[in-house]
Amino acid sequence: xxxxxxxxxxxxxxxxxxxxxxxxxxxxxxxxxxxxxxxxxxxxxxxxxxxxxxxxxxxxxxxxxxxxxxxxxxxxxxxxxxxxxxxxxxxxxxxxxxxxxxxxxxxxxxxxxxxxxxxxxxxxxxxxxxxxxxxxxxxxxxxxxxxxxxxxxxxxxxxxxxxxxxxxxxxxxxxxxxxxxxxxxxx
Numbered sequence: 001x002x003x004x005x006x007x008x009x010x011x012x013x014x015x016x017x018x019x020x021x022x023x024x025x026x027x028x029x030x031x032x033x034x035x036x037x038x039x040x041x042x043x044x045x046x047x048x049x050x051x052x053x054x055x056x057x058x059x060x061x062x063x064x065x066x067x068x069x070x071x072x073x074x075x076x077x078x079x080x081x082x083x084x085x086x087x088x089x090x091x092x093x094x095x096x097x098x099x100x101x102x103x104x105x106x107x108x109x110x111x112x113x114x115x116x117x118x119x120x121x122x123x124x125x126x127x128x129x130x131x132x133x134x135x136x137x138x139x140x141x142x143x144x145x146x147x148x149x150x151x152x153x154x155x156x157x158x159x160x161x162x163x164x165x166x167x168x169x170x171x172x173x174x175x176x177x178x179x180x181x182x183x184x185x186x187x
Contacts, residue, residue: 004051005180007159014083027078031067052156060148061124068093084165091156114138120146
């Protein structure tokens with residue numbers, strides 16, 4: 001088994017300081033739209049695929065999948081206010097073999113609560129609101145995996161940590177190509 005990158009224990013510790021706050025699982029995903037403009041949105045961290053790849057879920061009917069197909073490079077920002085730190089994670093969406101992707105999507109689908117699955121039973125994100133549309137509060141455990149339930153597995157290439165406590169702030173960087181060796185930076 002490969003050793004975890006050194007920043008993983010720092011991220012885990014920072015998330016633990018957030019206690020049971022839902023915000024400990026929220027991170028912002030920055031992408032590039034087809035017209036070249038930036039897009040940012042908040043997603044929920046769903047777990048680690050290995051030492052330096054993380055899983056996020058999205059609705060395939062949203063703009064994200066098309067943006068990521070055109071430009072798979074992303075940056076994630078994970079602000080952990082109680083820990084007074086910000087992690088900036090850079091990488092790209094990984095293309096998984098079809099059978100692996102389906103198995104992983106199914107695994108994530110089964111791990112969601114009925115309320116967590118409900119989002120994929122809602123109408124298309126960003127479409128005009130139809131007053132008669134149904135927005136279920138839950139989808140049962142036996143609900144089939146929707147085609148628009150997408151897994152975003154992000155392979156990380158660089159991680160920066162900005163620690164915001166005290167004077168002065170501290171900043172560090174780790175890069176995969178450097179064997180995840182720590183590099184101290186000006187804040």
